Amino acid sequence: MGKETGQSVVGVIDNIVRLGVMFILAIIFIIMGVAMWDSNNSQELYKGSFSAATLDRNWTLLSRGTERKVDLPLELNTEKGEEIELVNSLPGDLSDGMSLMIRANMQDVTIYVDEEKRVEYTTASIKDMSYYIPSAYVVIDLNEEDSGKIIRMVICPKEQPVVNEVRISYGNNVWFDVIKKGLPASVFAIIILILGVLMVVAAFVLRKYFNANTPRNLGFLMINIALWIISESGLRQFIFSRPSLTMYFSYILVELIGAMACLYFDEVQHGVYHRFYLVAECIVLGQVVLNVGLHVLKIADLYVTMKYSHMWIAFCAVLAIVTIVIDIYTKRGRTYAITIIGMVCFIILSLNELLGFYLNRFHVFGGSICIAMLFLMVATIIQTVYDEVNGVENREKMQTAMTINTIQTIAGAIDARDEYTGGHSERVGFYASRLAREMAADYDLTEEDILRVHYIGLVHDIGKIGVADTVLNKSGRLTAEEFSLMKKHTEIGYEIMNSLGQEIKGVLDGIRYHHERFDGLGYPDGLSDTDIPLIARILALADSYDAMTSNRVYRKRLTDEQVREEILKNSGTQFDPALAEIFIRLIDRKELSVMTVEGAAADLSGVVRKSSLLEDKLQRDLLDKMDIINPTHIRMLCYIMKLMEKKGKEYIVYFASAKSMEKLEEQIKENSSNHDVFLLYTNEQYIIALYDKTEEEKFVFVNSVRMGCHDVKMVDIMDMLDS
DSSP states (O other), rough: HHHHHHHHHHHHHHHHHHHHHHHHHHHHHHHHHHHHHHHOOOSOOOOOOOOOOOOSSSSEEEEEEEEEOOOOEEEEOOOOTOEEEEEEEOOOTTTTTTTEEESSSSEEEEEEEEEEEEEETTTTTTTTOOOSSSOEEEEEEEEEEEEEEEEEEEEEEEOOOEOOOOEEGGGGGGHHHHHHHHHHHHHOOOOOOHHHHHHHHHHHTTTSOOOOOOHHHHHHHHHHHHHHHHHSSHHHHHHHGGGGGGHHHHHHHHHHHHHHHHHHHHHHHHTTTHHHHHHHHHHHHHHHHHHHHHHHSSSHHHHHHHHHHHHHHHHHHHHHHHHHHHHHTTGGGGGHHHHHHHHHHHHHHHHHHHHHHHHTTTTTTHHHHHHHEEEEEEEHHOOOOOOOOHHHEEEEEEEHHHHHHHHHHHHHHHHHSSOOOTTTTHHHHHHHEEEEEEEHHHHTHHHHHHHHHHHHHHHGGGGGGGGGGGHHOSOOOOHHHHHHHTTTTHHHHHHHHHOOOOTTTTTTHHHHHTOOOOOOOOOSSSGHHHHSOOOHHHHHHHHHHHHHHBBBBBBOOOOOHHHHHHHHHTTTTOOOOOHHHHHHHHHHTOOOOOOEEEEOOOOOSSSHHHHHHHHHHHHHHHHOOOSSSOHHHHHHHHHHHHHHTTOOOOOOEEEESSHHHHHHHHHHHHHTTOOOOOEEEETTTEEEEEEEEHHHHHHHHHHHHHSSSSSSSEEEEHHHOOO
């Protein structure tokens, strides 16, 4: 009682601490909000100003021999490439250290103060500059002596016939608004660039452990887009020493986006649309090479040909949308459902960037596509992790399935070697799993545990592989020496499975200890009571039950009443009494289907298959000391028949005899196919196994043999069951 009270007090204290921490954090957030947005700051320290004045009014526009007064910003009614002049007077209150700035939107700009050239930003003034000069911020220094002087700007618009506002301020304060607008996109771009590099590096390092193609291609796409945003940033004059060169890699980078996106989409969609994406990638790359070639040869500027590249980018986006819609419709999209969200977001926001270039001359590049890249990256990472987790689970399932198939094959091979206990392993697996299901509630066994019991039952006698045929298939009782060798099969099986690796939990215990007795008189280690693993105690009952309900070398199967009495008699000595009680309950309730009919192996539905009939006949004939030519070959035929029966294929089995066995053999060879089997059973009898024959094919075979060998006697094994 005291312990429970103490735990209750600790729980209350834990809750108080958690609530206290959350309350303090909430108060801090409120105070921070007030500190950031409260306008009642008259008592606070003055932080100075980054404001800049504008020189936008009373400009004189000189164009086509006319002049008129205008205010900035101004949209010109002139032709592209037509030179205009703007004249005004500088403010009369200038001081040293001031600056004047105007944005040149793909324009040649030359600024004069009292006819003194202060700056020239033109195609002619920069070496190897193309006609379509990149947009830039043109800045000149001003001083007190410039007060009231005439400023003249000569502007030649190459694309957009506009003149932006003119700003004047101290030092670099003229850049403040530019930095304020351009900084978020630039910071985002740098983050995207770093993340892209990290993804490529991580994909390279981890390529041996998982399929890294998707994150690798995404990483390259992120790097490409980040570099493009940086090259288009309003801050590029701070980032690059020669910002005029950005026109080359900026155009190429934006043209590559389509190809890089197709590489990524193709990988995400598992190569289903590889040919379509490959065509798109080749077209985009070809367009890039062509554009660069035309620019170098001075045939067409990169800016002029870029619109064709934009068309192919739009085509790539449409192609991706179409494939996504198809995948959603065909349900293939389920394999990358998480990534689809990021892909759609990326496509929409990328097209928004593309449209912004043509529809909004004040569009700031990079903001929306950076957000799209973050969405796409998160979606890709989640999808990759999800796929890898599922992949591990699927690999485990496949490994388990392979192990199960191996176990079933081994079980069949074991039974094929033992001439007297055909189907024993399969039946033990069934009885053991039925017992496990009945005891599940009391022993906390799951469905997985029950299935595991079944598979361990299939392989419990694997050690018999190491027992000599002379001992394993001896028709009489074993000598003490032979029995000691037979007992070694538990240890041999343990070592075999141990060397293969323990794929199924409990398999080693089941193999080694299934012949231990509850009273400690079993083998190999003489364990007793609950020291014997539960799986081994279950198998001990299932193994003995099958032995009692099957024909053996030295006796026919026991009656149901005899089986019940034997289990009761050995409860507490050979068997765990608790499990024996449950097993008896199953027998009494008729809930345990005996998988033998008159000692012959039957399937779960109680049907005796032809393979089991043949096994049963072989056992009975061996018990009757009949001279079987090669029992091992017959057992192998039974094994082959079982494998085919599991696949839904049946053999038709005949026992055939004739006065002239040579003539009979000749007729069988002449009328049988490659998949049919015939073996000499005794010196006077053949076994004929016809594979997967129709009634008509069966009739033709029998008649053909009888016509060639008139005294032949052929008996269907199914007729033996009826008789």
